Amino acid sequence: MSAPAPPRPDDRVSALSAITRPRWTAVxxxxxxxxxxxxxxxxxxxxxxTVVAGLPNxxxxxxxxxxxxxxxxxxxxxxxxxxxxxxxxxxxIGVVIxxxxxxxxxxxxxxxxxLHYPVRTLVNVVRAxxxxxxxxxxxxxxxxxxxxxxxxxxxxxxxxMARLFADVFESADRRAWDATAATGASRAQRITxxxxxxxxxxxxxxxxxxxxxxxxxxxxxxxxxxxxxxIELTTRLRLFEYQQxxxxxxxxxxxxxxxxxxxxxxxxxxx
Amino acid sequence: xxxxxxxxxxxSARLTxxxxxxxxxxxxxxxxxxxxAVAPGEIVAVLGPSGAGKSTLxxxxxxxxxxxxxxxWHDGTDLARLRGVARRRALARCGLVFQEFELVxxxxxxxxxxxxxxxxxxxxxxxxHLVRRADREIAVxxxxxxxxxxxxxxxxxxxxxxxxxxxAIARALAQQPDVLLADEPVANLDPRTAAAxxxxxxxxxxxxxLATVLNLHDTGLATRIADRIVGLRAGRLxxxxxxxxxxxxxxxxxxxxxxx
Numbered sequence: 354m355s356a357p358a359p360p361r362p363d364d365r366v367s368a369l370s371a372i373t374r375p376r377w378t379a380v381x382x383x384x385x386x387x388x389x390x391x392x393x394x395x396x397x398x399x400x401x402x403t404v405v406a407g408l409p410n411x412x413x414x415x416x417x418x419x420x421x422x423x424x425x426x427x428x429x430x431x432x433x434x435x436x437x438x439x440x441x442x443x444x445x446i447g448v449v450i451x452x453x454x455x456x457x458x459x460x461x462x463x464x465x466x467x468l469h470y471p472v473r474t475l476v477n478v479v480r481a482x483x484x485x486x487x488x489x490x491x492x493x494x495x496x497x498x499x500x501x502x503x504x505x506x507x508x509x510x511x512x513x514m515a516r517l518f519a520d521v522f523e524s525a526d527r528r529a530w531d532a533t534a535a536t537g538a539s540r541a542q543r544i545t546x547x548x549x550x551x552x553x554x555x556x557x558x559x560x561x562x563x564x565x566x567x568x569x570x571x572x573x574x575x576x577x578x579x580x581x582x583x584i585e586l587t588t589r590l591r592l593f594e595y596q597q598x599x600x601x602x603x604x605x606x607x608x609x610x611x612x613x614x615x616x617x618x619x620x621x622x623x624x
Numbered sequence: 625x626x627x628x629x630x631x632x633x634x635x636s637a638r639l640t641x642x643x644x645x646x647x648x649x650x651x652x653x654x655x656x657x658x659x660x661a662v663a664p665g666e667i668v669a670v671l672g673p674s675g676a677g678k679s680t681l682x683x684x685x686x687x688x689x690x691x692x693x694x695x696x697w698h699d700g701t702d703l704a705r706l707r708g709v710a711r712r713r714a715l716a717r718c719g720l721v722f723q724e725f726e727l728v729x730x731x732x733x734x735x736x737x738x739x740x741x742x743x744x745x746x747x748x749x750x751x752x753h754l755v756r757r758a759d760r761e762i763a764v765x766x767x768x769x770x771x772x773x774x775x776x777x778x779x780x781x782x783x784x785x786x787x788x789x790x791x792a793i794a795r796a797l798a799q800q801p802d803v804l805l806a807d808e809p810v811a812n813l814d815p816r817t818a819a820a821x822x823x824x825x826x827x828x829x830x831x832x833x834l835a836t837v838l839n840l841h842d843t844g845l846a847t848r849i850a851d852r853i854v855g856l857r858a859g860r861l862x863x864x865x866x867x868x869x870x871x872x873x874x875x876x877x878x879x880x881x882x883x884x
Contacts, residue, residue, distance in 0.1 A: 528722070528724060528726040529726050529727055529728045529729075531688075531726070532720065532722060532726035532727075532792075533728075533739050533742075534688075534715075535686060535688055535715055535718075535720050536715065536716055536720075536739055536740050536742065536743060536795070536799055537711075537712035537713060537714075537715040537716035537742070537743035537799075538712070538739060538742035538743055539712065539742075539743075539747060541747065541751055542742045542745075542747070542750055542751060544751075545751045545752070545753065546728070546731075546735070546738075546739055546742065546753070547728050547739070550728050550730050550731045550735075551728055551729060551730060551731075553730065554730065
């Protein structure tokens, strides 16, 4: 009767289910994160009071937009067509450049460091340039107009997609690739018979998403004179023609929403 | 054809491994002084506990791994010495079937089988998926032989496990190989499908007179279909006997100490 009683299973269960105290490093991390957020909010002049004080101004601004002035509808539609054309052309040519670039930049397809390393570096450098800045560069190179904007979108898409596609290729399933290598097929053959067919749905899905964001980018490039609907928007804003501005914004809204729905439909069929 | 009928295995063998050793870069000695000879039309099953080096042996035999020491001779050619096109043509003579099928999922069964003919295509045109008519006929013929006519133009990822492995077998056949290597070809299939698929592999190998090596973990299946059983344990050859001489005691010794 002197042996200690074995611990009851209930005791073990209650001990194991006790709430563990957070480690001090975790607490410190959370505190540091909150401090950083406060600093950022301060630096970005975030002030609830200003927003509240400004509410009547915002209401006034929106109020002056109504009713929309449909006299610019024709111009807006034509310019939106140009915007769409810029986005589509830039996306297609960009992706055509991006696919081979991504293949060269991916470590699994081209393990040769002298090849993938410089390509990857170039892609990252180009990717760091904002689209609007590219548009400014091309405006000074080829002059005002849609060509400058299309070139800016092409280059931005090529770099952005090359990076994304390279990551897709690197994380792709290697088994069929290796099995095909064992049949004696060359690397180029493995790319078009295995790697691309396996990843086509993913690539197409990303391309549609980028087309979407390129339409929005193309709507803005007019700000720097690179064609599209943006130039009309800035002109009307400077002339305080808010009712015409609303018409232009609505045209952009309808096209972007329609494209978004269309993209979602196609993506669902792809995957 | 039994192994004992092959008096001088080294001269009549199509695939020969001599003093084969393989050490992984991390220092693991996966194979240690393994010798093996397989004659045309002979079916050899490799058995052994997991980690015995069966898959490494397969990769060395296929020429995918270059042995640390020793040589694999395929009809008198040492694969490890070949480079470029010569190496790719030699690889093509060795058909491979894997545990996980390793097909291109979104591609059709036919497209997967055509991959087995790529090595014989003009390099640039084939990138556009244009394959010579004669080669397309070889691929279709291979699919018909494994009984997949209705699935010819179906996506590989819509097929059942057994059908996928048959596509992989057809891909290997389309290479018109003289050696067939299968690494746990039916481990992912249910027992009935597994038996049917292995029977088909064996029948095709005999028709084509292929030197065949199968890694299997099902000893019953192995003793039923093979001419010879090779036992591998801790990277070394435990035994290499005609199937008639392999009994339960020998197998128990081979797997001794392995947990269920």
